[in-house]
Amino acid sequence: QKEVEQNSGPLSVPEGAIASLNCTYSDRGSQSFFWYRQYSGKSPELIMFIYSNGDKEDGRFTAQLNKASQYVSLLIRDSQPSDSATYLCAVKKPNSGYALNFGKGTSLLVTP
Amino acid sequence: DTAVSQTPKYLVTQMGNDKSIKCEQNLGHDTMYWYKQDSKKFLKIMFSYNNKELIINETVPNRFSPKSPDKAHLNLHINSLELGDSAVYFCASSHHEELETQYFGPGTRLLVL
Numbered sequence: 001q002k003e004v005e006q007n008s009g010p011l012s013v014p015e016g017a018i019a020s021l022n023c024t025y026s027d028r029g030s031q032s033f034f035w036y037r038q039y040s041g042k043s044p045e046l047i048m049f050i051y052s053n054g055d056k057e058d059g060r061f062t063a064q065l066n067k068a069s070q071y072v073s074l075l076i077r078d079s080q081p082s083d084s085a086t087y088l089c090a091v092k093k094p095n096s097g098y099a100l101n102f103g104k105g106t107s108l109l110v111t112p
Numbered sequence: 113d114t115a116v117s118q119t120p121k122y123l124v125t126q127m128g129n130d131k132s133i134k135c136e137q138n139l140g141h142d143t144m145y146w147y148k149q150d151s152k153k154f155l156k157i158m159f160s161y162n163n164k165e166l167i168i169n170e171t172v173p174n175r176f177s178p179k180s181p182d183k184a185h186l187n188l189h190i191n192s193l194e195l196g197d198s199a200v201y202f203c204a205s206s207h208h209e210e211l212e213t214q215y216f217g218p219g220t221r222l223l224v225l
Contacts, residue, residue: 032211043202043216051211097167099157
């Protein structure tokens with residue numbers, strides 16, 4: 001079982017719609033969870049992090065965490081073409097110096 | 113001001129050569145990392161250094177040797193380059209705490225011919 005799993009997509013949504021990105025993780029000891037966005041040819045940039053169960057909102061982005069189900073999601077409201085990118089779910093590896101364990105990423109395409 | 117910088121941005125070399133990639137951060141972080149992103153875009157941790165000391169080596173071949181001369185720098189030296197080493201190498205840094213964010217450098221695109 002992969003440590004962090006994401007649907008690779010591509011996920012295609014029309015402009016203005018809600019994009020929903022999902023991630024599951026295998027290590028129940030994981031405490032902190034991150035969503036990074038990566039444009040083609042660029043480095044990952046942080047969108048949000050979450051470490052408590054429930055929802056966390058920042059502008060058009062909402063991260064959701066359910067530790068019992070080992071599930072993290074990212075919702076993007078009012079999706080824009082500029083949101084088209086690969087979204088990487090990352091989980092800090094317990095007992096390993098806080099390195100990030102990444103999923104393979106979900107490719108999001110927002111169509112005008 | 114660039115927070116995490118890497119040099120070079122591009123590196124094209126022949127199999128068997130030795131090459132180095134440099135990383136510097138000006139964020140005052142005490143922990144630095146090297147990640148490798150392969151052709152399928154999978155990003156994987158290679159090494160982690162905290163206060164110049166190695167704390168993670170994720171089963172990376174010993175042809176790869178990181179060196180941290182001080183907290184702001186983490187260099188990666190690769191001996192006897194192989195075709196499979198072709199990838200993008202990202203340096204990152206953070207404070208050494210659970211809830212701290214890691215900031216990534218722009219990446220070094222290595223192509224081994």
